[in-house]
Amino acid sequence: MNRTIVLVGILALTLVAAARGATIAEVTHWELQAVDADGVGTYDATDKVIVTGIVLNNPEEMLNPTPGTGFMGGQWQIYIQGEGDDHAGTAVWYGQYYAKVGGSGNYTDEELLDEMCRINRDPNTGYIFAAGDRVKVTGWYKFYKGKINVNEIHQVEPMFDFEVELLKPAVGLPQPELITLDMVKDASNQYIFDQTRLTGCEYYQARIVRINDVNIIDPENWGPDNTVTITDVNGLTFPVKLGIGDGFTRYDCPTGQIDVIAIFDQESSGYLVCKDGYRLWVVDYDGNGLALTDRGHKRGNLPGDINTDFKVDFIDFAEMAVNWLGCAPGLCDCD
Ligand SMILES: [Ca+2]
Ligand SMILES: [Ca+2]
Numbered sequence: 001m002n003r004t005i006v007l008v009g010i011l012a013l014t015l016v017a018a019a020r021g022a023t024i025a026e027v028t029h030w031e032l033q034a035v036d037a038d039g040v041g042t043y044d045a046t047d048k049v050i051v052t053g054i055v056l057n058n059p060e061e062m063l064n065p066t067p068g069t070g071f072m073g074g075q076w077q078i079y080i081q082g083e084g085d086d087h088a089g090t091a092v093w094y095g096q097y098y099a100k101v102g103g104s105g106n107y108t109d110e111e112l113l114d115e116m117c118r119i120n121r122d123p124n125t126g127y128i129f130a131a132g133d134r135v136k137v138t139g140w141y142k143f144y145k146g147k148i149n150v151n152e153i154h155q156v157e158p159m160f161d162f163e164v165e166l167l168k169p170a171v172g173l174p175q176p177e178l179i180t181l182d183m184v185k186d187a188s189n190q191y192i193f194d195q196t197r198l199t200g201c202e203y204y205q206a207r208i209v210r211i212n213d214v215n216i217i218d219p220e221n222w223g224p225d226n227t228v229t230i231t232d233v234n235g236l237t238f239p240v241k242l243g244i245g246d247g248f249t250r251y252d253c254p255t256g257q258i259d260v261i262a263i264f265d266q267e268s269s270g271y272l273v274c275k276d277g278y279r280l281w282v283v284d285y286d287g288n289g290l291a292l293t294d295r296g297h298k299r300g301n302l303p304g305d306i307n308t309d310f311k312v313d314f315i316d317f318a319e320m321a322v323n324w325l326g327c328a329p330g331l332c333d334c335d
Contacts, residue, residue, distance in 0.1 A: 029082035030088040030197075039195070039268065049150065054173065055129055056080070056131055056263050057243075057283045059077055062283050063075035065329040072095040073112065074095070078091070080206075089207045091147060094151060096109075102154060103156070111156075112329075116329060122164070133169050138165075140153045142154070146266035146277060175208075177204065181236035183199070185236045208262070210259060211232075213233070214238075215258070222242070222252070222253035223248055227241050240292070243281065243284055248284070254290065262282045286308070
């Protein structure tokens, strides 16, 4: 038998055995996101964790939940920001094709959709989560490229499921923390990494930040799931990952000096040294022209004004026609 299959099988059996006696503790995001001098996560006190905080994004604006999409298939991800003096945050991730990355199997399209229907809803009330809710997350965790994520550690067995529960609906997004690029980049335009996480990029990881008065220098890269670059007056630069919200298709790249409101993220270039790969992640844009963000407060109060240009006309109708009978995976057709 193929040696890899044997090893994966042994790993799976070991994990199943471990799951039955899994240890668990409620931890702060700050405790969970501790790193060593190489930026590698060090938390290992329990098998599973419980974290609470504010949901920063709607998952379908960050990763595509459609079954069979891309290398990992349909995916789902939310960021949870700690509150009070818990100055950190954690991503919660779910995907379809774990076997491609050494996991115990893959989900069928139907299994994926069923699970997304479950994790999009509070199990106690059926409430559909959205950015700005206070939640409690219980699950296994795994380090990946600079962050410890709550996920299923690539195991499809139900005992590796995570739970998202509502603590309070619609408390609102946290106030973005105002930063300047010289707080996260040094004079040589290199990322500032500080193992203590009290300064530099690690301090802001998985939290909402605001950077004022920057310019996008590569508007030709504007588009859903693309990356653009911002620069400040001193020439420091930072990558901005654009999500897959429909605003990146509907509206042009903002020009001139703008502000950016984003989730501060890391996906390092390596697995064992994780001191680079920081980026800002903006999941949608509402076309306002001055701040790269989705303010979430539509003007006009005209039902049917799909593109929010304060007119209901053929452009709205055409967009509706293109999306006719569309169904949001994990949100529509759930039992
Ligand atoms: Ca990190
Ligand atoms: Ca319109």
